[in-house]
Amino acid sequence: MSYIAGMSESIYLDNNATTPMLPEVADAIHEASLRYGANPASQHRAGQEARRALENARERIAELLGGKTSGMDADRLIFTSGGTEANNLALLGVLGGLSPGHLITSAIEHPAVLGPIEQLERQGWRVTRIGADGNGVVLVDQLRDAICAETHLVSVMAANNETGVLQPIDEIAELCASHAVALHTDAAQLVGKLPVNFSERRLTALSCAAHKFHGPVGIGLLLVRHDVQITPQLWGGHQQAGLRPGTETVALAMGMQVALEVWHDAANARLERMQKFQTRFEEQIVAEIPSATTIGRLAPRLPSTSTVAFSEVDRQxxxxxxxxxxxACSTGSACASGSSEPSPALMAMGLQKVLVESALRFSWGATTKAEEIDEACRRIIKVHNHLRR
Structure with missing residues (x-):
């Protein structure tokens, strides 16, 4: 079954790039678009109704992410146009009012994090990029050695977009807290797949995008601790306390909420299905292609991702x-698609060149069916054997 219009026989295994929107999310967006047609910043009754719907969605999303939603120390949720803007606001916003100092990130981050960090370097910030081991887990010992009195921020992703490997965020958060250093995590691949628990994990800031968990394209968020100062990166309006000016889209916010609600209500069942798919996929591939290598398989991973190196054929x-x-699969990050260059994240893991240059990523989601996994394996094996001959 296909989830791409016009391709009745295609199997979509590129959910880490974008997930197909769920029907109930599309229905919520459609209904909200018709019901809340006024600007939520307007003072008349129609505007106030739109504002209430927007703020209800904001509060519920923060709650689902484990943020504190009441009291003087309530966390703040800022809607953005997507994960890239959220990462830019987190990094440039948290550090925007400070004199250049030191920050730490990892060498396996998504381009949406590496880009603003490079901009901070151009502004005079000193950056330490910690490496990862052969399983794709960032080296916390390197972080421990690098953190110092001049360190203002650490930014490490929650789950890698290419390998699905989960990062030791709790350990990193404890280390950052002991040094009074802010911690940002790009949780684009984690949200809607595993629990986040923002407050419990002592995170300073978290960013994500709705289209990664079957929500709409065009909306993301930055969740920040109540005491964090953010320097706006856009100007021209008073919306969202001036931290991210511009008219908020009520329908997209409600669509994002529904996508998270659907995941929350079926989290355990969906997790079990994804884990079965991962095992099923990898066992079938390796059984028929013994030379295939699953990257990161010895580390805790997202159950929705398998990155496999096929060393006997040309990757492209x-x-x-x-x-x-x-x-439909991927050769790496969708933001770098079209590039034939080896993946910086896989290279940072110290993998053999042949593995880095032959890796493909397969990722499934809530709309994927078991029979699609089996049929995809059959096609992958058939194509691989044909190319090898």
Whole structure:
């Protein structure tokens, strides 16, 4: 079954890039678009109704993410246009009012984090990029050695977008707290797949995007601790306390809420399905292609991701042949698609060159069916064997 219009026989295994919107999310967006047509910043009754709907969505999303939603120390949730803007606001916003100092990130971050960090470097900030081990887990010992009195911020992703490897955020949060250093995590791949528990994990800031968990494209968020000062990166309006000016889209916020609600209500069942899919996929591939190597398989991973290196075939030729055969996958981050360069994240893991240059990522979601996993494996094996011959 296909989730891409016009391709009745395609199998979509690129959910880490974008997940298909759920029907109930589309219905919520449609209903909200018709019901709340006024500007939520307007003072008349129609504007006030839109504002209430927006703020209800904001509060419920923060609650689902484990943020504190009441009291003088309530955390703040800022809507953005997506994960990239949220990461920019987190990094440039948290550090915007400070003189250049030191910050720490990892070498396996998404381009949406690496880009603003490079901008901070141009502004005079000193950056330490910690490495990862062969399983894709960031080296906390390097972070421990790098953190110092001049360190203002640490930014490490919650789960890697290419390998699905979960990062030791709790350990990093404890280390940052002991040094009174802010911790930001790009949780784009974690939200809507595993619990976040923002306040319990002592995070300073968290960013994500709705289209990564079957919500709409065009909306993301930055959740920040109540005492964090944010320097706006956009100007021209009073919306969201001036931290991110511009008219908020009520319908997209409500769509994001519904997507999270659906995940929350079915979290355990969805997790079990995803884990079964991962095991099923990897066992079938390795059984028929013994040379295939699952990257990160010895580390805790998202159950929705398998990155496999096929060392006996050309990666780009394999990718194109799979697309022709109706299997949509990825050669790495969607933000770097079209590039034939080796993945910086996989290179940072110290993997053999042949593994880095032959890896493909397969990722599934709530709309994926068991029979699609089996059929995808059949096609992958068939195409691989044809190319190898």
């Amino acid at each position: 030729a394999f990718f194109l042949a799979l697309d022709h055969a109706g299997v």
